[in-house]
Amino acid sequence: MPLSLEEYGIAQMYMVTKMQQKNTTGTEGVELLESRPFEDDVYGKGRYTPKVYRLQSKVPAWLRKFAPPHALDVQEEAWSAYPRCKSVLKCAHFTRFRLTIETVHRADNGHLENLINQVHGLSKEQLAARQVEYIDIDIPGKDCWSYVVGNCSIDFSKFKSARIDRGPLPKGWQDRCDPVMTAYKLVTIDAPYWGFGRRLEQALLAGERALFLESHRHCFGWIDEWYGMTVQQIDELLQPNDSTLNERIVKPALMMSIEYFSGESPPDGEGIYSKKSQSVS
Numbered sequence: 001m002p003l004s005l006e007e008y009g010i011a012q013m014y015m016v017t018k019m020q021q022k023n024t025t026g027t028e029g030v031e032l033l034e035s036r037p038f039e040d041d042v043y044g045k046g047r048y049t050p051k052v053y054r055l056q057s058k059v060p061a062w063l064r065k066f067a068p069p070h071a072l073d074v075q076e077e078a079w080s081a082y083p084r085c086k087s088v089l090k091c092a093h094f095t096r097f098r099l100t101i102e103t104v105h106r107a108d109n110g111h112l113e114n115l116i117n118q119v120h121g122l123s124k125e126q127l128a129a130r131q132v133e134y135i136d137i138d139i140p141g142k143d144c145w146s147y148v149v150g151n152c153s154i155d156f157s158k159f160k161s162a163r164i165d166r167g168p169l170p171k172g173w174q175d176r177c178d179p180v181m182t183a184y185k186l187v188t189i190d191a192p193y194w195g196f197g198r199r200l201e202q203a204l205l206a207g208e209r210a211l212f213l214e215s216h217r218h219c220f221g222w223i224d225e226w227y228g229m230t231v232q233q234i235d236e237l238l239q240p241n242d243s244t245l246n247e248r249i250v251k252p253a254l255m256m257s258i259e260y261f262s263g264e265s266p267p268d269g270e271g272i273y274s275k276k277s278q279s280v281s
Helices: 005-022 113-118 124-129 144-149 197-221 231-248
Strands: 029-032 036-040 044-048 051-054 074-081 084-091 098-106 182-190
Touching (some): 005 197, 005 231, 044 084, 098 197, 182 197
Antiparallel strands (some): 036 044, 044 074, 051 074, 074 084, 084 098
């Protein structure tokens, strides 16, 4: 990203708020269940925010054949201690499914191999199993997932901020841009289901890649909207927005497997210290 770590912290908060608002209707969207501070020895101080995603219309048609609509609601636990974050997503209907995203943000251009190897502290087995992808915000998404997520149509090879001297982004901009930062994301998927598990994993990887690309393209594309805002101003923007989003969603009569989000400590093996899967991407 052509941003400093401090700028990206603001941009990300603004982007998440705006994208959630754009994708929330009377029946679908993101419901925030709780927002409270947490502190531990690994992540330090941060905020814990469990959510429920009701986005049935964005689920592939072939997957909808396996479960009724509300059974595909996705439950997320998120620990944000910027510049480190972790999210764990589960689905009540597919109890063995688990998707974990761990993110470390660094003030570099993403080309340092030693950082790619060591930033997440992976074992030799995980390093051998992982697949590395570079996502360049200057290259627009062209697959169906990008349109499902919310395609950003800005041409960054011509884009220039009206408020600050940032942009355009020519080919190879990462090597010449100052400031610059990288979000290193470790995506781990467990979908141990015979017959469609592999297909589900590939669909989710494609969806996450599109989400990473489009959300970060929006981050930079909206720079003239968020630039100059403070963390306090973003917090003030988030609070009424979270309440509004929750009110706009018509809740189903039954919310399945909500016990993990009751505020109680998750069972052993769950939550922020959960064991990583050996399937690393």
